[in-house]
Amino acid sequence: MGRLDIPIRRTTYEVAFKESVAALRDAGLPFACMGSLALWALGGPTPNLQQDLDFAICEEDVETAKSALRDAGFAIQQPPEDWLFKAWSGEVEGPDSALVDLIHRPAGLRITPDLLTRCERRGLLALDVGVLSATDLLVTKLHAITEQNADYGSTLQFARSLRERIDWTALAQRASTTPFGMSFLVLVELLGIAPDRTLSTQLQSDVRLRDLLAGTPGLQDEFGPSPSQLEHLAQAIAEDERSSTLDIHVGTTRGRITLHGEATNEHHRAEVEDVVRSLAPGLDVDNRIRVRDFSATSTTAEQIS
Amino acid sequence: MIRIAAIGDVHVGLDDAGSIAPALVDLHDHADVLLIAGDLTRHGDPAEAEVLARELADVQVPVLVVLGNHDHHLDRSADIVRVLTEAGLQVLEGDFVRLELAGSTLGVVGAKGFGGGFEGACGSEFGEPEMKSFIRHTRGIADELRELVVAADADHVVALLHYAPTAETCAGERREIFPFLGSYLLGEAIDAGRVELALHGHAHHGTERGTTTGGTPVRNVARPLVGVAYRRYELGASRHAPANDGLRGLAPVPAAT
Ligand SMILES: [Fe+2]
Ligand SMILES: [Fe+2]
Numbered sequence: 001m002g003r004l005d006i007p008i009r010r011t012t013y014e015v016a017f018k019e020s021v022a023a024l025r026d027a028g029l030p031f032a033c034m035g036s037l038a039l040w041a042l043g044g045p046t047p048n049l050q051q052d053l054d055f056a057i058c059e060e061d062v063e064t065a066k067s068a069l070r071d072a073g074f075a076i077q078q079p080p081e082d083w084l085f086k087a088w089s090g091e092v093e094g095p096d097s098a099l100v101d102l103i104h105r106p107a108g109l110r111i112t113p114d115l116l117t118r119c120e121r122r123g124l125l126a127l128d129v130g131v132l133s134a135t136d137l138l139v140t141k142l143h144a145i146t147e148q149n150a151d152y153g154s155t156l157q158f159a160r161s162l163r164e165r166i167d168w169t170a171l172a173q174r175a176s177t178t179p180f181g182m183s184f185l186v187l188v189e190l191l192g193i194a195p196d197r198t199l200s201t202q203l204q205s206d207v208r209l210r211d212l213l214a215g216t217p218g219l220q221d222e223f224g225p226s227p228s229q230l231e232h233l234a235q236a237i238a239e240d241e242r243s244s245t246l247d248i249h250v251g252t253t254r255g256r257i258t259l260h261g262e263a264t265n266e267h268h269r270a271e272v273e274d275v276v277r278s279l280a281p282g283l284d285v286d287n288r289i290r291v292r293d294f295s296a297t298s299t300t301a302e303q304i305s
Numbered sequence: 306m307i308r309i310a311a312i313g314d315v316h317v318g319l320d321d322a323g324s325i326a327p328a329l330v331d332l333h334d335h336a337d338v339l340l341i342a343g344d345l346t347r348h349g350d351p352a353e354a355e356v357l358a359r360e361l362a363d364v365q366v367p368v369l370v371v372l373g374n375h376d377h378h379l380d381r382s383a384d385i386v387r388v389l390t391e392a393g394l395q396v397l398e399g400d401f402v403r404l405e406l407a408g409s410t411l412g413v414v415g416a417k418g419f420g421g422g423f424e425g426a427c428g429s430e431f432g433e434p435e436m437k438s439f440i441r442h443t444r445g446i447a448d449e450l451r452e453l454v455v456a457a458d459a460d461h462v463v464a465l466l467h468y469a470p471t472a473e474t475c476a477g478e479r480r481e482i483f484p485f486l487g488s489y490l491l492g493e494a495i496d497a498g499r500v501e502l503a504l505h506g507h508a509h510h511g512t513e514r515g516t517t518t519g520g521t522p523v524r525n526v527a528r529p530l531v532g533v534a535y536r537r538y539e540l541g542a543s544r545h546a547p548a549n550d551g552l553r554g555l556a557p558v559p560a561a562t
Contacts, residue, residue: 244348244378247509247529262529267320294528295328301308301537304502304522
């Protein structure tokens with residue numbers, strides 16, 4: 001592994017990295033690299049280290065870590081967020097200070113001593129440090145996505161470059177707990193980043209994700225009625241005496257059968273639904289058939305000849 | 306002048322009593338004849354035809370109908386014809402009827418028609434017996450229609466079908482099902498005589514107005530399409546208006562509603 005290429009304040013960051021690692025190690029605290037530095041250590045995209053260095057520590061070690069870093073010359077800052085503290089290599093928020101984030105409760109991940117000691121070891125800037133697994137890192141990245149910052153670019157890039165290192169089955173379970181994670185799982189499946197179909201097979205048990213994928217071409221066979229199954233249903237509706245009309249369209253939305261079209265009265269409308277329920281027991285039916293009135297008459301005649 | 310009321314695809318079911326009659330109470334004020342373009346019933350049950358017959362019982366003008374595919378579903382079309390005929394309706398199955406109306410005669414050529422497709426995308430009498438009999442059925446009806454049209458003797462002639470004689474009035478349906486909606490052979494047959502207006506239904510999601518290849522005005526009166534109890538047409542109204550002579554199908558038309 002080559003050296004980090006950090007064009008600005010290289011020395012400051014290098015020093016901050018080495019000193020914080022030494023302080024935590026000498027205090028006997030388990031810790032691991034996370035953030036973009038860890039992604040890079042695992043073979044991911046080259047990080048932009050202008051911002052910060054990230055370490056994961058256990059919640060019960062927070063106070064010990066603070067004093068260890070303070071003793072090593074760092075300025076400790078506790079921001080309003082209760083899931084991390086900051087250690088500055090110089091003065092707090094100083095222009096020449098390097099920032100180290102010590103995170104004990106990252107989104108989507110529980111840091112335990114066991115997790116940290118089991119971390120894969122990597123050589124970073126000539127130091128042997130633990131690095132969070134690609135799956136854990138991706139989960140925390142996905143949990144950081146918000147409506148205001150719904151940028152999937154870096155997570156997709158990460159997933160693509162580390163696809164072999166990601167435990168997709170575990171990721172599917174852990175990422176599908178948020179809308180952004182679910183969307184990400186759809187993206188990696190459709191973009192071919194996740195291994196062929198294993199993701200969607202695993203995710204069949206997730207009702208919300210199944211619903212989300214139900215309208216996706218090529219995935220219906222796993223997540224809802226296939227086009228040919230729908231056609232069988234449409235044929236059966238057309239052939240059943242209770243519903244024989246050309247005006248019922250059968251579709252599927254989010255894993256449910258949807259019925260569109262027209263009926264002349266409420267009874268007819270309900271009958272069509274009964275037919276579908278008897279043909280496809282267990283499937284949700286969304287009856288959007290409207291009852292139409294044809295009692296109006298034309299007010300003008302068309303003059304043909 | 307002859308005033309025609311027309312509708313198609315009423316698809317009457319056993320629970321539709323009272324759904325049609327109220328809109329027809331003043332029909333005679335607007336029309337001299339009522340033409341119904343097939344799919345009278347929901348699935349071809351004679352009991353459904355009885356419901357329709359009762360709905361039409363108080364109509365004071367002649368009612369002429371053709372059957373549609375739905376009226377054939379239970380293989381009881383003969384019973385349906387009997388029910389409707391006994392109720393005073395005229396069921397045209399490859400028939401010509403001449404009516405004396407308002408001082409002139411109206412000839413109605415009526416047949417169910419069938420599918421097969423339109424120019425450029427047609428089935429042919431080739432291959433399996435089922436395919437051959439499909440197209441043969443259409444050809445048989447079209448040939449019959451042609452003879453009736455050629456021989457039709459009346460001041461005004463109207464063709465009443467269930468299936469479409471032109472692709473134009475099917476536009477709106479999915480292209481893939483056009484061969485099941487009608488046949489250009491029906492249009493050709495209509496063009497063999499002096500039909501002034503061809504009416505049909507069946508293409509519920511089609512287009513209301515079109516012409517045959519030969520220029521005969523075609524109107525799709527499928528009720529789900531027109532959305533009203535019936536459409537009204539007038540024939541011979543412009544007889545004394547030279548500007549419109551010879552421009553069949555191009556006469557200025559008031560917007561229908
Ligand atoms: Fe119909
Ligand atoms: Fe029909």
